[in-house]
Amino acid sequence: AEPVIGLITKTDTNPFFVKMKEGAEAEAKKLGAKLLSGAGKIDGDNASQVALIENFVAAGAKTILITPADSKAIIPAIKKAQAAGVQVIALDSPTDPASAVDALFATNNYKAGELIGQYAKAALGGKKPVIATLDLFPGHPVGAQRHNGFLQGYGLKSLPATSNELAKPAEVVCMADSYGDRAKGQTGMENCLQKNPGINLVYTINEPAAAGAYNALKAAGKEKDVVIVSVDGGCDGVKDVAAGKIAATSQQYPLQMAAMGVAAGVEFAKTGKKVKSGYTDTGVTLIAAKPVAGVTSADTKVGLDKCWGNK
Amino acid sequence: MKDKLPPISQLGPFIALIIACAVFGLTTDNFFSSANFSLILQQVMVVGIIGIGQTLIILTAGIDLSCGMVMALGSIVMTKIAQDFGLPAPIAILLGIGVTTLFGLINGLLVTRIKLPPFIVTLGTFNIAFAITQLYSGAQTVTTVPDAMTWLGSTFSLGGTRIAYGTVLMVLLYLVTWFWLRDTASGRHVYAVGNNPEATRLIGIPTDRVLIGVYATAGVFYGIASLLAVARTGVGDPNAGQTENLDAITAVVLGGTSLFGGRGLVLGTLAGTIVVGVLRNGLTLMGVSSVYQVLITGILVIVAVTVDQLSRKGAR
């Protein structure tokens, strides 16, 4: 019978994970494997992911690919699956400790943040930064990693990659939760502009939030004076970079993660050989329409080439 | 005949509004400005219009969990149809509103014809609308949106303050609904059905038709909210609508409408909606971090209803 591979994403509404799933499905079809997929009900939903691991094991999956919603809470369930002879590979986000899974194909969210931080510093060119951050929502590790990475990259007081709290140096004048959502990002930006009309740099958790922020800035007539940086690298996002709405974004590669994961699963089913353990960085590329000195970036053509979503 | 409904919590949201405004006014510089208030109104217009539909349904002792997801589906349908088939915006908008109305109608038919509890029906259609939204959009944001669909998000100037057309539409719809509920026979029947459905049936009012009408009308309002969501964000967003049901129900309850039906005022919902918007705006201006915002919102919601309840006791 064809090997069974399970894919568990954080949600099935975030385009990032939807594309990851599509990539995995395409790869599975190509390699002749059966892909089962599932997702948490909301971001951070550990309980559903645990149930999915169990159900996939029951369904005969020999390899499970997971984007852990909670890097620590998922570990006991992973251990149980491994005890049943299943290979577990983390995608996108690491577990804590990272060694709990057989391998990790991921992007470094802290690093992604650092890149746009560095870019923003150069783009502002010595102007005193007045920063607004549109974060994810309370308690989410990816939200903290990107946020803290961004501040680190800018050279401001920040927190390490392991922290789940958001650093708030004096330069950050306003923080709002966007839930990674366009409408909420727009509302957050509007409120921040009321608080401090002098904001000249906006960090956003992802590109939909960035698009919302741009809407708000445009309505206030400030879109020209403010630098927006973001993370993700979806096609809509890259298009926004090309259009000058977003200054730069850190591009990540969900399709690649998925493809590598599925390939490893098929390999394990056929040969019984587990994937090389440890961390495989699927890479982050800084995409910017206008390169700045001292920071390596790719242009939007490269970005569009490798972007995920509808090109 | 003066419209003396028995006392309902109308003070609650207003007291909360005043307290919140006072605190924000004292602790922040920019809160008290017409620009800021105009902004808050824009931020609440989608939930505000969903809240009208939700109020109607709650007045009949029902509840609608599907409202937000149906709204999201509506905005995907109208934007995607316009994008894929190049249909003129008005037709695409009507089709979108048609879909949300259809969902309302289905809810209404299940509630009346098969006598299912509204909670479970709309939980079902919540899931169904979500799935259809995801499948039809391919989980992709629709970015090519005709200008006519975003017009309501644009602003005009009134005494130096920029006001969005959508805000005006919201207020108008509230006033129309208020008039309808208060001054027409069919509006009073909505109250009667919620107050005592069996009596209303025996008196000879077609209760089923009233209910179906209410659910379908709510669907129309969700469709208008779809359009406003598109106008506000400039895209068709398949991830929208997931929390709007709780938001809208909160606004309705905060506005003093009873979840047991038959008692309430639609204008209270407007006040309830604005309270939530003011809180979010003011707390952000104060620089309160988001966890504390959640905490404060939780406490304030309870305090608002408590103050209202106690003040009404005193008045008796």
Add this chain to the structure above:
Amino acid sequence: MKDKLPPISQLGPFIALIIACAVFGLTTDNFFSSANFSLILQQVMVVGIIGIGQTLIILTAGIDLSCGMVMALGSIVMTKIAQDFGLPAPIAILLGIGVTTLFGLINGLLVTRIKLPPFIVTLGTFNIAFAITQLYSGAQTVTTVPDAMTWLGSTFSLGGTRIAYGTVLMVLLYLVTWFWLRDTASGRHVYAVGNNPEATRLIGIPTDRVLIGVYATAGVFYGIASLLAVARTGVGDPNAGQTENLDAITAVVLGGTSLFGGRGLVLGTLAGTIVVGVLRNGLTLMGVSSVYQVLITGILVIVAVTVDQLSRKGAR
């Protein structure tokens, strides 16, 4: 005196169960195995136990939105206290259950003493419990958990099938609650309060005390659910509990308990919980992708209540 409550939807979930099992049995290899059923029971035990508390509250015509978040707070409190102060597990567990009970008590006091609507009270405590959970845990998962707290997640063998102790506890608690509601005075008073609160008060039953008792008892159940959540995942998870309220209410309604209070059976909630668990498990085994799962769940929820409703009409 035979316990003949007026007919309520009890068939619904069972019919849905049978249909779902038949379909899954035919289309998948692994569905019909005792191991798989044991697994499903483990997966539903947290929501299952929350559902007992939710049933009690809904029987009194209330509703509890805070249940899941209070459960999450409880599991953070018990694990973090054990981790930070090295307290023995039983004491830490009791403290955790104490906190959830306190939340239940506060809900109950606000509902009875100030006469606030349960929906708005528990919406407030939902937010408050969430914020406290985040603040107290520093948004960090608590990973150092004493073995005694995970014991309920471990299994014993019964005729070759591994059964979790937590599952047994869940079934026991359902039976105890069923007995209580059916065969004791205070249990019957819960029904009476939900059925006609004013009459129950006039008859001379301390309705407020019954209500406060119900909310506090529900808090105890949420505390037990906290422990089971820790036992099941092996950690204290601050992000847990966000969707359990809708899940639990769905199970209660699917189990035939009326949201208007006074009618229902707690065992129906168990069936309702299992239906949802079976669906999720079976659809995953069938390889149905999650969006379609949502769609099918939505349709099945409606179909289950419809079939039930129609079958009862026929029986009359």
Add this chain to the structure above:
Amino acid sequence: MSTSNTKLVMQAKGLVKRYGQVTALDGADFELRAGEIMAVIGDNGAGKSSLIKALSGATIPDEGEILLDGKPVQFRTPIEARRAGIECCYQDLAVAPAMTIAENLFLGREMRREGFLGNTLRMLDKKKMLQVAIERMADLKVGIRSMTQAVETLSGGQRQCVAVARAAAFAQHVVILDEPTAALGVKEGNMVLELIRRVRDRGLPVILISHNMPHVFEIADRIHVARLGKRAAVLNPKKISMSDTVAVMTGAMSADQIPADCLA
């Protein structure tokens, strides 16, 4: 028995209504003549309310036939009965407690304003409705201070007056009253009897369910005795004594023991 050729306005034949184990109606017959006051009496649970519920479309009988003006009708909802001009005041008072007295009186038959406001905006004429409400209630001489009071703030008897007034005021064809005087004081009870007479004088037949024998004998043209879900007899109150009537009602006397001239 000279009146037996009078036109039958309503007629029911062999009505059966079962609720699970309980048979509320067990082949009940009924006849209502034009312009008469027909009292329906019987023990508690005899099936009186079930009978009139079937006649007014509030429940659908399992078996049997209903004729209105000699034509078979099937009311599936109270609306259909109301369209046929039949108004009913039910025993468990069909009122919307949170709404005002005036609103309750006009529920389902609201008056609109004149002109644009009424025709196009369909705006209610609350002033006029209030005025008519005050008149109608004044007919009953009930001391209610304000018609804009919610019905739930009224005393038991006051509530009943609202329901009775509604049925009497708007009927076109038949008025059915299920124990309209049960909660009423002596004065108010007499007012309702007076009202019933006035309705009859308008030419409308009235079906009156009552346990109050003096009331029944004071006002009824004929008495329908319900017993165990059936019609036990139809009596002539001018001829039969109150105690014999009670004997028939409780089953102490069977129908064939009654002198023929007491039957109606």
Add this chain to the structure above:
Amino acid sequence: MSTSNTKLVMQAKGLVKRYGQVTALDGADFELRAGEIMAVIGDNGAGKSSLIKALSGATIPDEGEILLDGKPVQFRTPIEARRAGIECCYQDLAVAPAMTIAENLFLGREMRREGFLGNTLRMLDKKKMLQVAIERMADLKVGIRSMTQAVETLSGGQRQCVAVARAAAFAQHVVILDEPTAALGVKEGNMVLELIRRVRDRGLPVILISHNMPHVFEIADRIHVARLGKRAAVLNPKKISMSDTVAVMTGAMSADQIPADCLA
């Protein structure tokens, strides 16, 4: 007037109860003697129900004083009144419609099983309660088939019998009945009167609100006339005529026009 030295079981002085604009009680006095049946009559809205609600703890009067056996009491809830042995059957029938007749009869005073099951597990003795319920309802001769029927399936009069039976069966000190015969048939009404007599014979005083004058005159030892929220007079039914009583009640005759020997 020889009985005026009898012990006063219950006494109320100057009770006032306002609902917004409406003054339901306007300085009402009340006296109940040991072992008597005290009828309370009055127009609709005269404040009868408000009076007994104040006496039974269902509402708290705004002003005034209540004495039980000469001692001032303040009932803040019906529970406190019930603990003092006062049982009340309210006009709008305090029943839980979804629960069975037997359950309704025993609500709040359930019987437990003997031994371990009852003492430790606090298990109800449903069999015994059912049996007692059947006996109590048999006292009233109501033809109800099954005590395990939900109350909502009963006819209006049957429901009333349940509420009356509950109050009569369990009182220790005072029984208050608010229009207990309103919805009852002739037979059942007489049964209730019979029951009231038996309660009095047990030595308990009874307060009976009724609009049924024949009933009142048949059974009452004294008649309290309520009018406009006050006590208009206390009459002696052995001396005064029914029509004079009605005249006092409706205000056609004032209290000082009544011959002194008719007062009680």
